[in-house]
Amino acid sequence: MKKNNYNWNLNQDNLSPEEIAKHKDFDALLKKAVPAAEQVPQKAPTIRRLYYIAGAVAAALIGILFYTLGFGTDATVPGISFDDYAAEQPYVNPPIENIQKAFNSQTIDVNKGGVYEYDNGSKVTIPAGAFTDRYGNLAVGQVDIKYKEYHDYVDFFLSGIPLEYDSAGTKYFLESAGMIEIYAEQNGERLEMTPGKTLDVELISTINMKKGEPIPSFNIYSLDTEARNWVYEGLDRISLAEEPASNLLSEEEEIQQEKASKIKNLERKETQQLAVIEASLPKPVQPFKPMKKNGTDQAFNFDIAADKISYGNEVPTEAQAGVRSAERDLMKLKQEYGNTVWQVSPSNGPYEKQAIRAVTWDDMNMRHLQNQDYELKLIKGEQNIKLIVNPVLNGSDYEAALAKFNTEQADYLAKLEARSATLAKKKANLKAEIEAERAIFDKEFDERLATYRATGQEHRATDELIQVKVINRFTAASLGIWNCDRPIPPSIYTLKSDFKGKDNSEFDGNIAYLVDKQRNSVARFYTQKGTDLQFNMRSDNLLWLVTEDNKFAIYPPEEFKKINTKFGEHTFVMNVNDRKIETEEDIRAILNF
Numbered sequence: 001m002k003k004n005n006y007n008w009n010l011n012q013d014n015l016s017p018e019e020i021a022k023h024k025d026f027d028a029l030l031k032k033a034v035p036a037a038e039q040v041p042q043k044a045p046t047i048r049r050l051y052y053i054a055g056a057v058a059a060a061l062i063g064i065l066f067y068t069l070g071f072g073t074d075a076t077v078p079g080i081s082f083d084d085y086a087a088e089q090p091y092v093n094p095p096i097e098n099i100q101k102a103f104n105s106q107t108i109d110v111n112k113g114g115v116y117e118y119d120n121g122s123k124v125t126i127p128a129g130a131f132t133d134r135y136g137n138l139a140v141g142q143v144d145i146k147y148k149e150y151h152d153y154v155d156f157f158l159s160g161i162p163l164e165y166d167s168a169g170t171k172y173f174l175e176s177a178g179m180i181e182i183y184a185e186q187n188g189e190r191l192e193m194t195p196g197k198t199l200d201v202e203l204i205s206t207i208n209m210k211k212g213e214p215i216p217s218f219n220i221y222s223l224d225t226e227a228r229n230w231v232y233e234g235l236d237r238i239s240l241a242e243e244p245a246s247n248l249l250s251e252e253e254e255i256q257q258e259k260a261s262k263i264k265n266l267e268r269k270e271t272q273q274l275a276v277i278e279a280s281l282p283k284p285v286q287p288f289k290p291m292k293k294n295g296t297d298q299a300f301n302f303d304i305a306a307d308k309i310s311y312g313n314e315v316p317t318e319a320q321a322g323v324r325s326a327e328r329d330l331m332k333l334k335q336e337y338g339n340t341v342w343q344v345s346p347s348n349g350p351y352e353k354q355a356i357r358a359v360t361w362d363d364m365n366m367r368h369l370q371n372q373d374y375e376l377k378l379i380k381g382e383q384n385i386k387l388i389v390n391p392v393l394n395g396s397d398y399e400a401a402l403a404k405f406n407t408e409q410a411d412y413l414a415k416l417e418a419r420s421a422t423l424a425k426k427k428a429n430l431k432a433e434i435e436a437e438r439a440i441f442d443k444e445f446d447e448r449l450a451t452y453r454a455t456g457q458e459h460r461a462t463d464e465l466i467q468v469k470v471i472n473r474f475t476a477a478s479l480g481i482w483n484c485d486r487p488i489p490p491s492i493y494t495l496k497s498d499f500k501g502k503d504n505s506e507f508d509g510n511i512a513y514l515v516d517k518q519r520n521s522v523a524r525f526y527t528q529k530g531t532d533l534q535f536n537m538r539s540d541n542l543l544w545l546v547t548e549d550n551k552f553a554i555y556p557p558e559e560f561k562k563i564n565t566k567f568g569e570h571t572f573v574m575n576v577n578d579r580k581i582e583t584e585e586d587i588r589a590i591l592n593f
Contacts, residue, residue, distance in 0.1 A: 082511070082526035086162070091225045092481075094160035095511070095546060099584055101155065103146040103181075110143040110184075118147060118204075121241075124182065125200040131184045131191040134368070138194065143186050150179040151205055153515045154588050156522045161223065163521050165230050165487050167274050169424060170431065172487035174230065175521045177218045177238065178205030178472055179483040193478050203472040203484060204241060208465040208518065213257040215240060216486070217264045219271055220474045223481040227283075232275040235268075236484045237473040259445045263438075267486060270434045277426045284415040287408040290401040291343075291372055293394040298344040298353060300389075337397035345373065345388040356385060465518060488519060496569035497533040499545075501553060501576055512545040517557070517593065533572075537565070542593045543572065552577045552590050 086093075094100060108114035113128040124147065131139040150159055156176070163174040180203055184191040193199075209216055218236035293299060356378070363379040369388070378385045393401050472484040499507040507527045514523045514533070517540040525531060527545065535541050543555035553574040563570050577590050 091228045103148050106145050116145045121204045123202045130197045146183040153522045173521050174485040175488050175519045177207045177484040178203045181481045198475040198477045206467050218484045218486050221483045241469040241471045262441050281419050291392045292398045293392040299341045301341045339394045339397045342389045343392040494532050494534045497531045498571045499527040510545045515542045
């Protein structure tokens with residue numbers, strides 16, 4: 001990037017009404033998508049002018065309190081529900097930040113494509129030209145593929161990836177047949193999938209299934225962290241990687257197999273129809289609220305319109321493309337509201353204004369972070385300063401933009417409410433239909449099983465599971481987190497529950513985790529007096545939470561077996577494990593069952 005000296009113009013005058021009237025277009029800035037860069041690369045800018053408007057640095061910071069589970073934090077927030085708590089957290093929220101599964105990395109030539117291979121035999125086939133940068137430029141040359149897999153309840157717990165799935169107002173849990181997280185990076189920057197390109201994934205994993213029954217059906221979901229939910233992407237083309245030992249089926253097992261097949265078909269029908277219902281009504285686009293120049297934080301303007309950015313046949317550098325993109329965003333705003341500038345975000349914290357003003361900076365670059373946050377980097381030789389900046393409006397421009405936003409927001413909320421009402425009605429009708437079908441074959445199964453047990457062979461009425469190795473096959477149209485799983489409803493049996501340690505200390509306001517050995521999933525809930533805890537009485541269960549002093553409090557399977565359920569309530573007296581937690585192996589030793 002060509003080096004230029006920048007003049008800092010302090011206390012610049014406000015724009016005149018005539019200047020303001022020259023530029024208008026606010027809607028475009030409020031769209032989060034950054035316009036794709038043209039496919040033909042262009043030359044670096046030859047001239048840049050940077051004007052700096054000084055204002056007093058405000059000490060006011062907007063604090064957002066996040067409660068996180070993990071070492072060195074306070075996990076207790078009594079008096080709220082788990083859904084309320086989770087809504088204030090990052091959607092993917094690892095409970096122990098310093099113990100995380102590392103990404104595996106492999107380099108491929110993106111011009112040719114290639115196959116990423118994992119240690120266990122999993123493969124990801126990557127086509128040529130699969131990735132672009134965030135400006136839409138096709139990535140060329142060497143690209144790093146970052147990949148990791150999650151297979152069991154310890155993996156899921158440590159990842160902080162939620163396995164709850166909200167559908168038709170009903171919360172399901174996802175039973176996983178394996179999950180992957182995959183990204184592509186070049187020069188330390190994450191890339192995006194080229195539109196129309198997909199990755200072919202073969203994920204090797206193991207699943208639990210009953211002896212002699214057909215291999216279970218699973219779906220494919222991608223994680224949408226903005227919508228805070230899993231998105232149904234299609235059916236998992238699952239198959240056995242190796243044949244399990246063959247066993248003759250008893251009459252009991254044949255009954256179980258027939259019921260399991262009916263349940264899977266019904267679940268598949270419900271999942272597919274829910275996806276159709278969701279797709280029938282696209283979500284309205286939410287507008288973004290304009291930001292106001294506060295008069296206390298530093299503000300500046302720069303103009304590169306005269307540069308006539310042209311890269312010719314050269315691929316623009318990250319800095320070149322970042323400045324061009326930021327200028328495009330600001331110019332769109334100026335088209336409608338001329339009195340628009342960049343303002344240093346109060347989220348930066350303390351920094352030396354005088355030190356910035358005292359330097360004639362050689363160069364700068366900018367890059368978009370998220371929403372209306374941009375990173376400005378000022379460069380002087382080996383010295384550089386990074387600040388978060390926002391495009392802001394002033395005076396009547398801000399008032400006009402805010403009025404427009406309020407109108408658009410009201411329209412958005414009305415459309416959202418109407419959509420929710422329509423979806424709720426359709427999903428309620430579907431749920432009633434599915435429940436009616438389920439009730440019919442549940443009754444049929446129970447009657448046949450009762451007849452069989454009456455012959456004196458009740459000991460054969462078991463849910464014995466075997467573990468088999470499978471290949472999950474699917475295509476991924478985006479990078480991120482993908483899960484091979486199926487939604488399962490919460491367990492039918494519910495206890496009113498309290499939680500405490502053996503020293504009578506109360507566990508009130510902790511996030512707790514529950515595992516059913518028959519289901520490869522982790523359920524999360526909030527510990528409060530009278531918590532409704534749902535669990536499978538016919539399975540082995542393991543319950544745990546992380547205490548304030550970073551230890552694991554455990555309620556083991558053998559204690560679950562002793563619960564007297566006739567009163568409908570129970571106090572879970574949990575044993576605090578004093579083992580020092582430093583590695584994933586330490587956690588697996590504690591949570592093993």
